[in-house]
Amino acid sequence: MGKFFKSRFFFVTVILALAVVIVPSVLSAMGLSNYVHSTLEMVAQPFQTAFTWLGDALGGFGAYFTAVEDLSAENEDLRQKLEAAEDQLYNARLLEEENAWLRDYLGLKRLHTDYRFEVASIIGRDAGNALTSFTLNRGALHGIELGMPVLTEVGIVGEVVEVGTTWCRAETLIETASSIGAYVERSAQSGIVSGSFDLALAGMCRMEYLPADADIRVGDRILTSGISSVYPAGLCVGEVTAVSLDPYSRTTVAEITPAVELDELKKVMILTGFSTYTE
Amino acid sequence: MSQQFHTAVRRLVIWGGVLFAAAILQTSLLARLAQAIPYGAVPDLLLAATVAVAIFDGERTGALAGIAAGIFAGALGGTGINLLPVAYMLCGYVCGIWSTMSLSSNFPSWCVYMLTTGLARAAVTLVTIALSYPDYTLLDVAAHILLPEYAATLLFSVLIYFPVRRIAQSVNRRLRIPE
Numbered sequence: 001m002g003k004f005f006k007s008r009f010f011f012v013t014v015i016l017a018l019a020v021v022i023v024p025s026v027l028s029a030m031g032l033s034n035y036v037h038s039t040l041e042m043v044a045q046p047f048q049t050a051f052t053w054l055g056d057a058l059g060g061f062g063a064y065f066t067a068v069e070d071l072s073a074e075n076e077d078l079r080q081k082l083e084a085a086e087d088q089l090y091n092a093r094l095l096e097e098e099n100a101w102l103r104d105y106l107g108l109k110r111l112h113t114d115y116r117f118e119v120a121s122i123i124g125r126d127a128g129n130a131l132t133s134f135t136l137n138r139g140a141l142h143g144i145e146l147g148m149p150v151l152t153e154v155g156i157v158g159e160v161v162e163v164g165t166t167w168c169r170a171e172t173l174i175e176t177a178s179s180i181g182a183y184v185e186r187s188a189q190s191g192i193v194s195g196s197f198d199l200a201l202a203g204m205c206r207m208e209y210l211p212a213d214a215d216i217r218v219g220d221r222i223l224t225s226g227i228s229s230v231y232p233a234g235l236c237v238g239e240v241t242a243v244s245l246d247p248y249s250r251t252t253v254a255e256i257t258p259a260v261e262l263d264e265l266k267k268v269m270i271l272t273g274f275s276t277y278t279e
Numbered sequence: 280m281s282q283q284f285h286t287a288v289r290r291l292v293i294w295g296g297v298l299f300a301a302a303i304l305q306t307s308l309l310a311r312l313a314q315a316i317p318y319g320a321v322p323d324l325l326l327a328a329t330v331a332v333a334i335f336d337g338e339r340t341g342a343l344a345g346i347a348a349g350i351f352a353g354a355l356g357g358t359g360i361n362l363l364p365v366a367y368m369l370c371g372y373v374c375g376i377w378s379t380m381s382l383s384s385n386f387p388s389w390c391v392y393m394l395t396t397g398l399a400r401a402a403v404t405l406v407t408i409a410l411s412y413p414d415y416t417l418l419d420v421a422a423h424i425l426l427p428e429y430a431a432t433l434l435f436s437v438l439i440y441f442p443v444r445r446i447a448q449s450v451n452r453r454l455r456i457p458e
Contacts, residue, residue: 013342013368020346020364024353040354044299048307048355055311 101267104153108269112232116273118142120150122265123167132175132200133158138270139166147230149271155236155259156180156224157268168270172262173237174205181227182207182237187215190225193237193256203262204241210252216243222256232274293450294332294344297443301328302351309435320427322435325352325363326400329371330392331439334384335447338375345371366403370396384447386440393436400432401425 024037105119124135138144140163150157150170158172173180173193180193191210199205207222220240226233242255301324313319325348333341348371349364374392382388404425408415 009339010342010372013346013372014365017346017349017365017368020350020353021362024361036350037354040351044303044306044355047303051303051307052311055308058308058312 097266101153105269108153112274114274115232115271117269118144118272119267120168120270121267132195133161133169133171134265134268136160136168136170136268136270137166139164139168141165143272144168144270145272149231149235150268151235151271152260152265152268155238156231157260157262157265159230160270170268170270173258174200174203174262178205180231180237181225182222183225184214184216184240185221185223186217187220189214189216190227191254193222199255203258205238205256205258207240207254207256208251210254212245212250212252214252216240216252216254218243220254222254232271290336290340290450293446294336294340295347297332297446298325298328298344298348298351301325301439302348302355306355313431320424320431322431323397323400323428324432324435324439325349326367326370326396326432327393327436327439328443329367330374330389330396330436331443331447333371333375334378334382334389334392335443336375336450337379338372341371341375342368343371345369362403362406366399370399384444389436389440390433393433397429397432401429404428 105117108115118138120136120138122134123137134150134157136150144160144163146160146163148160150159156173158170158175158178160168161171162169171178172195174195178193178195181190182193183190189210191207191214193205193207195205207216210216218240222237222240224231224233224235224237236259238256238258240254241257244253244255245251246253305321305324309324310321313321329341329345329348332344336344345367346364348367349361352363352367353361374396377392378384378388382391405420408420408424
């Protein structure tokens with residue numbers, strides 16, 4: 001093989017190749033134009049333009065799919081972030097509701113320091129029974145007993161009428177069987193709040209056994225009197241929405257709208273113990 | 280004499296066309312596609328074309344093809360310091376000799392030529408980078424330039440081998456050049 005590298009042709013081509021390397025560099029350093037390069041470039045330009053255009057088209061085609069992949073990945077990422085944000089928002093709403101409820105609960109607790117509460121959630125409602133009873137998630141294991149008052153920070157809800165091991169059932173104050181000693185806050189006029197079927201359908205109850213000349217007006221607040229053993233005194237029952245005279249018994253009857261919005265309830269407090277007076 | 284001159288001119292035109300086409304493809308289409316592909320590198324089709332001409336038409340044609348390829352690379356590729364004419368010339372000359380002495384012009388031999396000359400091309404690239412960018416690191420150059428370029432050249436050289444072999448068969452029949 002050595003003879004090939006000693007041949008005249010090899011030396012000539014090596015010199016030629018070196019010249020091709022050196023001459024353009026020298027010409028370029030001298031600021032002179034390289035006519036060979038210029039000519040080649042001029043000839044090649046249309047072809048280069050055409051193939052570059054083709055390359056752009058193919059490269060753009062590839063870039064399109066690259067972009068689609070990137071967008072798809074970004075979309076998936078954003079979807080996950082959105083789901084996470086929605087979860088956070090949902091949790092924040094729950095916390096907000098719970099926070100508000102706990103704030104009210106704390107307020108009631110401060111107002112009535114003698115109250116002992118068991119917080120319960122409504123886990124069931126009696127369908128078609130005009131919102132007159134609830135099933136709560138607290139029972140005998142939690143110290144719940146029959147007749148314990150059920151209330152919220154706004155006012156009374158009803159009382160426990162059935163107790164299971166881990167659950168109980170509460171009837172609301174608009175139930176026909178309920179009977180609550182109450183008085184008009186403004187005039188201290190006493191009476192009995194009880195449910196009636198026709199008013200229960202409208203989510204209301206009535207106050208009876210008021211004298212014919214009782215001082216009671218629409219808008220008066222009705223509070224528990226504490227006469228019955230179920231409810232402590234001073235809890236809000238509701239507000240008078242109508243007053244009428246019963247012509248047969250010659251007594252005044254007032255329609256009461258409960259302070260608690262029974263159809264909006266989610267959590268309640270079961271009053272497990274209280275003194276006979278309040279602060 | 281006239282017949283030999285006529286034959287030489289035809290070979291010059293044919294192989295010059297092959298080299299020119301390779302230079303156009305390398306500096307336009309493949310250069311653009313290399314940008315669109317991650318770790319894309321421009322394959323050295325001119326090297327492949329030089330080697331192909333060398334193994335199909337002998338070491339002398341291969342050496343001259345190498346110089347021409349270097350000129351094309353310098354003219355169309357626009358590199359600052361162009362060492363490629365010497366590198367291509369040596370590759371063409373050696374491969375031409377190699378093909379007649381030990382290897383042949385079949386495809387497995389072609390792979391050997393490209394694996395070997397690819398290393399020479401990498402060496403030239405490294406020297407060019409070393410002269411142009413003094414702050415280079417060998418690892419970075421190897422990972423981002425040399426290896427992708429080497430792999431792309433090996434891969435795309437197939438696009439040169441089969442067409443050039445076909446052309447060589449046609450040229451040899453027409454010009455009665457012994458295969």
